[in-house]
Amino acid sequence: MFVLGIDPGLTTTGYGLVRSGRVIEAVAAGVIETDPTGATPTRLYELHRQLSALITEHGPQVMAIEQVFTNRNRHTAIGVGRAGGVAMLAAAQAGLAVYEYVPTMVKAAITGDGAAGKEAVQRMVARRLHLADLPRPADAADALAVALCHLQSLMAALDRRAAR
Numbered sequence: 661m662f663v664l665g666i667d668p669g670l671t672t673t674g675y676g677l678v679r680s681g682r683v684i685e686a687v688a689a690g691v692i693e694t695d696p697t698g699a700t701p702t703r704l705y706e707l708h709r710q711l712s713a714l715i716t717e718h719g720p721q722v723m724a725i726e727q728v729f730t731n732r733n734r735h736t737a738i739g740v741g742r743a744g745g746v747a748m749l750a751a752a753q754a755g756l757a758v759y760e761y762v763p764t765m766v767k768a769a770i771t772g773d774g775a776a777g778k779e780a781v782q783r784m785v786a787r788r789l790h791l792a793d794l795p796r797p798a799d800a801a802d803a804l805a806v807a808l809c810h811l812q813s814l815m816a817a818l819d820r821r822a823a824r
Contacts, residue, residue, distance in 0.1 A: 661679070661680045661721055661722070661811060661814065662677070662678075662679045662680075662687075662718075662719070662720045662721045662722075663677070663678050663679075663680075663720060663721070663722055663723070663724055663807040663810050663811060664676075664677055664714070664715065664718070664720035664722070664723045664724070664751075664756070664807065665677070665678065665723075665725075665803040665804055665805070665806035665807030665808070665809075665810070666711075666723060666724070666725040666744075666747045666803055666806065667726050667799050667800075667802035667803040667806060668725060668726065668728075668740050668743035668744035668746075668747050669739065669740055669743050669799065670696075670700070670703060670704075670739030670740065670742060670743045671693065671694060671696050671739070672691050672692070672693050672797075672799050673691060673692045673693075673711070673743055673747065673799070674689075674690075674691050674797070674798075674799030674800045674802050674803035675688075675689065675690060675692065675711075675714060675800065675803045676688070676689040676795075676800055676801075676803035676804030676805075676806070676807050677689070677718050677720060678789070678804060678807035678808060678811065680811050683790070684788065684789065684808070684811060685789065685790075686789045686791065686795070686804060687718065688718065689795055689800040689801075689803060689804050690800050691797055691799050691800055692706075692707055692710045692711065694706050700742070704742060704743070704746050707743055707746050707747075708746045708749065708750055711746070711747055712750045712753065712754070715751070715754045715756070716754070720756065721756070722756055722757045722758070722759060722810070723747065723748070723751040723756050723758045723759070724758075724759045724760075724761060724806045724807050724809065724810035725744055725747055725748065725759070725760055725761070725806065726744075726761060726762075726763055726766060726802065726803075726806050727744070727760040727761060727762050727763075728740045728741050728744060759810055759813075761806060761809050761810065761813075765809065766781075766802070766805050766809045767780075767781060767805075769805075769808070769809040769812050769813070770784045770785060770788070770805045770808060770809060771784045778798045778801070778802070779794075781801060781802065781805050782794040782795060782796070782798065782801040785801050785804045785805050785808065788808060789804065789808075
């Protein structure tokens, strides 16, 4: 399974591509940034353009995305929601299924603690993907964590089916 993990944001969207096989490996990770002084439609277009190019370049099978759960800052939540919608649109245009995970589920799957901090997530992502260094920036680490969460969820579902 080849998963594109997304940590959406209007200013910074993290992405992480993870492939499972004999071992689970990180293929690529990084961020897509848009100009915070730019017009929102232009920023959304740029995010869509870059995500579509990333999907075309790497050819993932599915997208796993962190879902907006709650946010104290309504303006930030709206931007994250818009960015997430653009990411899902890019996935749908490429024929990819999209799976959404709330942040607490991602953190629990990766660290065992749904309230884990960013550094704990970075450390566990690095450990699970056998990376020499912590993945940076944090948005890229979060996107890798979302992809790993999806792979873990798939394995758990397969185990449940096999147990029946």
